[in-house]
Amino acid sequence: NAGVMQNPRHLVRRRGQEARLRCSPMKGHSHVYWYRQLPEEGLKFMVYLQKENIIDESGMPKERFSAEFPKEGPSILRIQQVVRGDSAAYFCASSPDLQQVAKNIQYFGAGTRLSVL
Amino acid sequence: ELKVEQNPLFLSMQEGKNYTIYCNYSTTSDRLYWYRQDPGKSLESLFVLLSNGAVKQEGRLMASLDTKARLSTLHITAAVHDLSATYFCAVDTNTDKLIFGTGTRLQVFP
Numbered sequence: 001n002a003g004v005m006q007n008p009r010h011l012v013r014r015r016g017q018e019a020r021l022r023c024s025p026m027k028g029h030s031h032v033y034w035y036r037q038l039p040e041e042g043l044k045f046m047v048y049l050q051k052e053n054i055i056d057e058s059g060m061p062k063e064r065f066s067a068e069f070p071k072e073g074p075s076i077l078r079i080q081q082v083v084r085g086d087s088a089a090y091f092c093a094s095s096p097d098l099q100q101v102a103k104n105i106q107y108f109g110a111g112t113r114l115s116v117l
Numbered sequence: 118e119l120k121v122e123q124n125p126l127f128l129s130m131q132e133g134k135n136y137t138i139y140c141n142y143s144t145t146s147d148r149l150y151w152y153r154q155d156p157g158k159s160l161e162s163l164f165v166l167l168s169n170g171a172v173k174q175e176g177r178l179m180a181s182l183d184t185k186a187r188l189s190t191l192h193i194t195a196a197v198h199d200l201s202a203t204y205f206c207a208v209d210t211n212t213d214k215l216i217f218g219t220g221t222r223l224q225v226f227p
Contacts (some may be wrong), residue, residue, distance in 0.1 A: 033214065042205055042217035045162075092155075106215065108152075108160040112154050116153065 003030075004094050004109035005074075012115045013082045019114045021077040025094030032075045033093040034067060034108055043091060049075060082116045089113045119144045120206050123218035135184045140189040140206035148209035149189045151180050153202045154220075156218055160205065164191075166177050196225045 007022040013019050020109040025032050025047055030051050047054040049069035069075040093106035120143040130136050148167055152160040164173045173180050179192045189206055203222045206212035207215040
């Protein structure tokens with residue numbers, strides 16, 4: 001059973017370009033979470049999705065950021081018109097059924113490190 | 118807003134010594150998680166503490182949870198170099214997201 005897969009591992013963008021980060025949850029997991037980690041800081045919650053639904057996006061910046069988790073395919077975190085302040089590590093986590101969600105055991109991917117030049 | 122504070126932020130300790138990392142949080146929660154992160158890597162789950170008084174041990178690490186005091190501790194016994202990493206606690210808000218502490222960067226030297 002493969003773990004949470006994120007790609008790319010590293011992404012370099014120039015200011016104003018778009019960044020698309022992908023996350024494939026563990027097999028059988030239908031809950032996906034995105035977190036952002038700035039250098040020397042802890043992880044900050046961004047968004048929680050289930051298949052085709054955004055459950056909680058309270059941590060998402062109001063502009064330029066969007067997330068989706070379609071019925072088929074990976075979850076996508078999209079950042080439009082990137083700025084230098086978007087440079088960070090973006091981690092995806094997944095959890096399985098409701099019982100596990102109730103325990104909130106989240107399994108983390110290796111992260112995508114975004115660098116904005 | 119829930120706040121999670123860890124101390125110390127940086128810890129440099131000699132091999133063989135013992136030390137404790139503290140995690141305080143500001144609101145009611147009875148679920149707390151400890152993670153380890155190596156530089157440039159993802160988070161590895163260490164402990165899941167699900168009730169008041171929970172104590173779990175794995176090797177040289179032992180974690181405990183006191184929900185009344187809103188405090189968790191991660192105790193390191195007879196540290197070895199392989200334990201050098203950043204350790205995060207994370208609190209479950211009983212909603213959906215985890216709130217992470219600022220992390221404790223541990224460096225173990227000979």
